[in-house]
Amino acid sequence: VSATGERRPGATVRRRFAIGYNDRSAAILVFPVLAVLLVVAAYPILYSFWVSLHDIVLTRPLRRPFVGIGNYLRIFEDERFWLAVSRTTFYTVVTVTATTTLAIFIALLLNDAFPGQRLLSVLLLVPWATPSVVNGLMWKWIYDPTYGLLNGLLLQLGLIERYRAWLGDPDLTLLLIANAAVWKQMPLAALLLIVTMKAIPDDLYRAAKVDGANVFQRFVHVTLPALRPGLMLVLVYETMISIRHFDLFLIMTQGGPGDASFTLSWLIYVETFRSLRFGTGAAMSYVLAMATFLLSWAVIRWLGKRI
Amino acid sequence: MARRPVAPRLGRAFLLAFFSVLFVLYVAGPVAWLVSSSLQTEAEITAVPPNWLPPELTFANFDAILNAAERQVTYETRRQGDPATGGFLPSGAANLIPSLWNSLTVGLWVAALNLLLSITAAYAIAVIDFRGRRATLYTVLATRVVPDIALIVPLFLVVRNLGLINTLGALVVTYLAITVPFTIFILISYFESIPRDLYRAARIDGCGHWGALQHVYLPLSLPALVASLTFAFLTSWNEFVFALVLTQNVAAQTLPIVISGFVMDFTTSFSFVNAAGVIAIIPPVLMAVLFQRYIVSGLTAGAVKG
Numbered sequence: 001v002s003a004t005g006e007r008r009p010g011a012t013v014r015r016r017f018a019i020g021y022n023d024r025s026a027a028i029l030v031f032p033v034l035a036v037l038l039v040v041a042a043y044p045i046l047y048s049f050w051v052s053l054h055d056i057v058l059t060r061p062l063r064r065p066f067v068g069i070g071n072y073l074r075i076f077e078d079e080r081f082w083l084a085v086s087r088t089t090f091y092t093v094v095t096v097t098a099t100t101t102l103a104i105f106i107a108l109l110l111n112d113a114f115p116g117q118r119l120l121s122v123l124l125l126v127p128w129a130t131p132s133v134v135n136g137l138m139w140k141w142i143y144d145p146t147y148g149l150l151n152g153l154l155l156q157l158g159l160i161e162r163y164r165a166w167l168g169d170p171d172l173t174l175l176l177i178a179n180a181a182v183w184k185q186m187p188l189a190a191l192l193l194i195v196t197m198k199a200i201p202d203d204l205y206r207a208a209k210v211d212g213a214n215v216f217q218r219f220v221h222v223t224l225p226a227l228r229p230g231l232m233l234v235l236v237y238e239t240m241i242s243i244r245h246f247d248l249f250l251i252m253t254q255g256g257p258g259d260a261s262f263t264l265s266w267l268i269y270v271e272t273f274r275s276l277r278f279g280t281g282a283a284m285s286y287v288l289a290m291a292t293f294l295l296s297w298a299v300i301r302w303l304g305k306r307i
Numbered sequence: 308m309a310r311r312p313v314a315p316r317l318g319r320a321f322l323l324a325f326f327s328v329l330f331v332l333y334v335a336g337p338v339a340w341l342v343s344s345s346l347q348t349e350a351e352i353t354a355v356p357p358n359w360l361p362p363e364l365t366f367a368n369f370d371a372i373l374n375a376a377e378r379q380v381t382y383e384t385r386r387q388g389d390p391a392t393g394g395f396l397p398s399g400a401a402n403l404i405p406s407l408w409n410s411l412t413v414g415l416w417v418a419a420l421n422l423l424l425s426i427t428a429a430y431a432i433a434v435i436d437f438r439g440r441r442a443t444l445y446t447v448l449a450t451r452v453v454p455d456i457a458l459i460v461p462l463f464l465v466v467r468n469l470g471l472i473n474t475l476g477a478l479v480v481t482y483l484a485i486t487v488p489f490t491i492f493i494l495i496s497y498f499e500s501i502p503r504d505l506y507r508a509a510r511i512d513g514c515g516h517w518g519a520l521q522h523v524y525l526p527l528s529l530p531a532l533v534a535s536l537t538f539a540f541l542t543s544w545n546e547f548v549f550a551l552v553l554t555q556n557v558a559a560q561t562l563p564i565v566i567s568g569f570v571m572d573f574t575t576s577f578s579f580v581n582a583a584g585v586i587a588i589i590p591p592v593l594m595a596v597l598f599q600r601y602i603v604s605g606l607t608a609g610a611v612k613g
Contacts, residue, residue: 033447138337251571269456286457
């Protein structure tokens with residue numbers, strides 16, 4: 001107190017801690033959002049983390065002991081968890097690869113100026129705007145074992161001899177659900193890539209042509225590297241969406257047939273709302289959240305170096 | 308520039324036409340089939356091989372949905388099947404139109420509130436240099452890392468404790484948690500693409516932050532604002548899991564909930580379900596098509612700076 005007490009309660013101290021106009025304005029402007037997110041996002045997130053550390057089973061509501069990381073250890077020993085991990089991995093890899101590949105082709109097509117290009121660009125938004133429940137019922141109806149269009153089409157083309165239960169085939173279920181998901185997710189990915197492509201200077205293509213590069217070489221050596229930021233965003237976003245996707249699994253197969261579409265999000269749903277084991281359900285959600293986070297980070301690192 | 312030889316040009320035109328047709332088939336085909344089958348009777352829709360186009364246009368399915376409230380769906384009438392469509396009307400048929408209004412109400416509220424909340428926060432983060440700026444941004448974005456399924460139980464408890472179960476208000480507030488972080492991200496990118504000099508000029512002219520936002524940033528951000536509105540409405544219209552847990556009956560159930568009930572009821576007439584699907588697709592598709600230009604420039608500007 002002796003040395004600092006001598007100092008006038010002024011200049012430096014006040015300047016460092018003073019709340020200026022900027023800070024005051026920002027606080028007022030940011031406060032409403034933070035207040036809303038605190039109630040509907042931050043609190044539930046922290047609460048479900050608390051739940052994941054307790055052995056909470058709704059059929060035994062009065063005893064909810066603290067088990068620390070017990071729930072996490074338990075799910076790692078759970079066979080269903082590893083089954084769900086493998087199903088989710090397969091589904092995510094298929095969906096993300098297919099969405100990205102398709103989006104690149106569509107972006108190449110729509111980045112070109114030709115009559116009708118406007119119309120196609122508008123049409124591209126239709127799957128994006130389709131609610132996922134309708135998307136699910138639409139594809140379920142197309143795959144229908146007795147009246148579906150897929151059966152009718154393949155039979156009329158002579159590719160199958162009799163109608164098949166497409167979604168009922170364990171080898172095909174995940175691929176067919178992925179197809180419905182890709183249909184809805186592809187437009188946004190394509191849009192992001194088109195915007196990135198528009199930013200590529202024409203000079204690069206001209207220079208490549210002068211050097212004698214053909215269409216394919218120009219794509220690999222000019223377009224693809226320049227597409228990196230867009231591709232990164234698409235890969236991260238699609239991975240995050242796919243790894244936790246739920247709606248289509250509930251509408252189309254409910255984890256079946258057998259355990260063919262038993263993904264992580266479906267396991268969490270079953271664990272929480274059918275078995276009423278909230279503790280392990282919450283722990284699984286946190287594992288999924290961590291996986292999403294690490295994967296996004298890995299994709300960013302990998303693409304950052306690769307291209 | 309020398310004219311390009313004819314053969315490659317023809318080849319290019321052929322390739323473009325070919326891929327355009329493929330594109331249209333892939334993107335519009337499934338929806339076209341949904342619409343086509345909603346305009347057929349149950350007998351026509353269950354024909355083998357399928358009728359690609361309605362042999363005879365019928366609006367009986369839409370009629371059944373619009374007038375469902377006047378028809379009593381009982382065990383007996385269900386067993387007989389719907390005389391108009393020849394199929395079975397689900398017992399929840401009368402809930403479809405009320406749920407459409409619920410979806411519309413929630414969607415418009417979410418779109419409006421989402422924009423109001425996000426604009427101010429995005430302006431602060433993008434433009435003002437304040438303490439805790441990065442921390443605020445990361446906090447907002449981090450709320451989207453945890454999967455929605457993890458949040459259902461705690462959200463249900465919060466909403467129940469507030470006495471808001473089965474209300475539209477609970478859905479609006481919940482959906483804001485989904486839309487606000489993404490909207491803030493989009494608006495920040497857009498605000499940052501606006502030249503800083505305009506901001507300085509406004510400040511020199513005596514504008515405060517509120518004035519700069521009002522006179523500089525808002526007028527220049529129309530595409531991003533329209534894109535945000537559309538995005539929020541579509542997200543709200545699309546949302547399924549939260550509505551499933553937070554609503555219980557026709558007072559607050561949204562369209563996806565009522566329709567998913569039809570889909571999982573195995574006795575429901577296919578033509579009826581398809582007509583319900585068509586009704587649910589119309590508002591969001593109209594909105595997306597109407598605002599297409601704004602969506603493309605607004606959602607993607609600055610998003611891929613690299």
